[in-house]
Amino acid sequence: MKHNVLHIKNVSKHFDGVKAVDGFSLEINQGEIICITGGNGAGKTTLFNLITGFEKVDEGSIIFKEQDVTKYSPTLRARTGISRLFQTPRIFNHLTVFENILAAAPNHPGEKMENYLLFKFRKIRNAENEIRKKALDLLEFCNLSDKKNEFASHLSFGQKKLLGLAMLLMNDAELLLLDEIYSGVNKNMIEKINELLLKLSKTGKTFLIIEHRIKEIQKICNRILFMEQGKMSFSPLAISQQKTSNNQYPITNTQLLTQNNSLTIENLSVAYNTNTILNNINIELHEGEVLGIIGENGCGKSTLLKSVYSLLKSKSGKITYKETDITKLPPYDKQKTGIAFCLQGGLIFPELSVYEHFRLVSENQDEYSTAFNYFPELKEFLKKRAGNLSGGQRQMLSLSMLLLQNNNAGVWMLDEPTAGLSADNVLITLNFLHEVKKRNKISIIIVEHNYDFIFKMIDTCLIIKNGTNTEKYNSTEFLEPNFLQNNLYT
Numbered sequence: 001m002k003h004n005v006l007h008i009k010n011v012s013k014h015f016d017g018v019k020a021v022d023g024f025s026l027e028i029n030q031g032e033i034i035c036i037t038g039g040n041g042a043g044k045t046t047l048f049n050l051i052t053g054f055e056k057v058d059e060g061s062i063i064f065k066e067q068d069v070t071k072y073s074p075t076l077r078a079r080t081g082i083s084r085l086f087q088t089p090r091i092f093n094h095l096t097v098f099e100n101i102l103a104a105a106p107n108h109p110g111e112k113m114e115n116y117l118l119f120k121f122r123k124i125r126n127a128e129n130e131i132r133k134k135a136l137d138l139l140e141f142c143n144l145s146d147k148k149n150e151f152a153s154h155l156s157f158g159q160k161k162l163l164g165l166a167m168l169l170m171n172d173a174e175l176l177l178l179d180e181i182y183s184g185v186n187k188n189m190i191e192k193i194n195e196l197l198l199k200l201s202k203t204g205k206t207f208l209i210i211e212h213r214i215k216e217i218q219k220i221c222n223r224i225l226f227m228e229q230g231k232m233s234f235s236p237l238a239i240s241q242q243k244t245s246n247n248q249y250p251i252t253n254t255q256l257l258t259q260n261n262s263l264t265i266e267n268l269s270v271a272y273n274t275n276t277i278l279n280n281i282n283i284e285l286h287e288g289e290v291l292g293i294i295g296e297n298g299c300g301k302s303t304l305l306k307s308v309y310s311l312l313k314s315k316s317g318k319i320t321y322k323e324t325d326i327t328k329l330p331p332y333d334k335q336k337t338g339i340a341f342c343l344q345g346g347l348i349f350p351e352l353s354v355y356e357h358f359r360l361v362s363e364n365q366d367e368y369s370t371a372f373n374y375f376p377e378l379k380e381f382l383k384k385r386a387g388n389l390s391g392g393q394r395q396m397l398s399l400s401m402l403l404l405q406n407n408n409a410g411v412w413m414l415d416e417p418t419a420g421l422s423a424d425n426v427l428i429t430l431n432f433l434h435e436v437k438k439r440n441k442i443s444i445i446i447v448e449h450n451y452d453f454i455f456k457m458i459d460t461c462l463i464i465k466n467g468t469n470t471e472k473y474n475s476t477e478f479l480e481p482n483f484l485q486n487n488l489y490t
Contacts, residue, residue: 004066005030005175005206006051011060012230013046015388020046022230023060028175033197033207035217038227039422040392041377044210047227048177051208052084053077064175079106083173087180087391087420088344089164093153097144097163100152101135104167138166141199143192154272157344157416158189158297165196176200178209180391182216183419184344186449188489189297194220212422261320262287262443263308263339263411268317270300270307277303279467281317285411290437290444291472292458294451294488299464301447302344305413309334309341322410338410342402344419344447348394350387354378357386357397361405371400374432391420399432412436412444418453426453433457455479463488 006028013021021043028034036044049055051062053074061070069077092100139145142162147155152163161181168176182190190213197207198220211217218224225232263285270278277300285291293301306312308319310331319327326334331341348357358368372379375396381389386397399417417433418426430453437444448454455461460472470487477483 003030004028005032005064006208007063008047008051009061009063011047011050011062012058013043013050013055014058015046016384019230020388021050024227024230024232025060026225026232028206028208030174030206031201031204032222033201033209033220035209035211035214035221035224036227037210037212037214037217037224037422040390040396040420040425042227042390043230044227045179045390046230046388048084048179048208048210051077051177052082078171078173081172081174082177083168083171083175084177085161085164085168085179085181087183089160091152091160091163091167093151095152096149097152097155098135098139098148100163101138101166101170102131104170105131105135106171135170138169141169142166142196150275151272154275154277156298157184157302158186161185161193162189162196165193169200174204175206175208178207178211180210180212180420182211182213184416184449186295186297187484190216212420260287261285262289262322263445264318264320265308266318266320268304268307268319269315270303270312271315276315276467278307278464281464281469283462283469285443285445287410287443288437288441289460290433290446290458292454292461292478293445293447293464293469294449294454294461295464296488300467301464302415304464305341305415305445305447309339309413311341335405335409339413340402340405340409340411341413342398342415342417344415348386348389348397350385352386353383354386354389354397355382357401358404361401367404371403374403374435375400375428392422392425395420395429396425399429403436410442412442414444414446414448416448417446418448418450426450429453430457451484 004027006026008024008026011021011024012019024047036047038044046055050057053072057070061068063069064080064082067080069080069082072080092103095103139148142165144159144162144166147159152160155163181193185193194216201207209217214224261284265281265283268278268281269276281304293304295301303312307314310329314327317327318325321337321339324337326337326339329337358371377393378396378400381393386394389397395417402412418429421429433444434457436442446454446458455478460474461478462472463470
């Protein structure tokens with residue numbers, strides 16, 4: 001008989017007088033997969049912070065395996081059996097994949113000085129062998145065996161999530177909290193993740209997952225719960241709306257582009273050590289064009305944007321912006337030239353308020369109203385620490401800063417702009433980008449796995465496969481029902 005693993009009793013948390021979590025209660029049994037969904041700012045991430053001890057509970061209690069852990073530190077809760085995978089995986093980029101998993105092993109005898117003083121070398125060696133064997137098993141289980149000796153920084157975003165999951169399993173966690181596990185992940189990777197989670201649940205692992213992509217998560221969940229204003233909502237209508245809204249984005253792609261080239265990429269190649277990721281990429285971006293770049297996880301989409309912005313050094317090739325060679329310019333000079341880049345997950349300072357973030361990019365407070373017109377939610381949180389914002393609200397902040405900082409930008413590059421956004425805020429982002437393009441006549445390059453979103457927004461599309469790119473497809477072609485199946489998954 002499966003026993004109760006987690007019992008949340010009337011938990012509440014206040015921030016500056018605002019109830020982020022308000023009298024929340026939930027019971028989860030061993031082996032269950034539970035999904036919590038809801039709008040951005042509903043309190044989902046705050047709830048995770050309370051369960052894992054990153055935030056202190058104001059009211060209520062948290063019981064894990066019949067033990068009150070309400071006042072436990074995050075470290076003690078992890079040792080008890082509660083582990084968390086963040087929306088952006090916390091991994092060691094300069095260690096190999098195998099070393100990352102080894103680093104997650106708890107209670108290693110070799111970490112205790114007493115074992116050396118008492119000459120317990122055999123105990124240390126045996127433990128080391130067992131840990132390495134377990135790490136190799138997890139590599140195979142998470143489909144990362146071929147990445148064993150690669151630096152973690154070279155993995156795709158989806159592969160980093162698999163690595164993060166392997167590290168949680170190395171820690172022998174019984175309750176795994178996964179925040180936006182599908183964010184930035186394509187269809188094939190989602191299927192792999194679902195298969196892994198189902199296998200693990202059958203072994204007794206228990207999952208609590210925050211996810212907006214209900215169509216995919218409902219295939220494996222025992223229950224889907226809707227959270228609103230810090231409370232549990234049992235409205236079937238609310239969940240039904242969340243399920244179907246992804247198909248209701250209006251088509252906003254319009255032919256504003258000219259034949260003048262804004263950005264030209266010629267024969268661009270990028271390698272990590274001896275491993276070539278991109279090989280002879282060629283792209284012409286016209287003024288006013290919105291170009292979508294799609295492909296499997298690990299194909300080099302984010303690598304392409306980072307190399308264009310000089311965050312990664314290219315092996316060869318040429319990048320031209322408005323007939324000026326900008327290949328060797330550093331990022332800050334490319335920004336001054338007119339190239340703007342919004343990294344996946346955004347870039348914020350947790351200790352600064354929303355207002356202070358705006359001040360970093362513009363001291364003209366009259367310009368802030370422009371951002372509030374698109375994201376009115378941020379106006380309510382001007383004094384709030386960015387670290388206390390939800391993942392979706394942070395993404396809104398990043399896009400707002402991009403708008404304020406780059407009024408004269410000619411090219412925007414966006415890496416997964418809808419990651420962590422609820423269906424309603426995906427629609428707001430769609431309208432935001434459409435209006436920005438129309439008013440400023442800028443060109444936009446978007447890397448995105450939410451194909452329902454991107455195909456409504458873009459004018460043209462190209463696919464990266466085997467390190468190189470296809471020719472551009474126009475809207476007549478990529479809106480065909482079998483486009484992805486015939487061109488991406490073959």
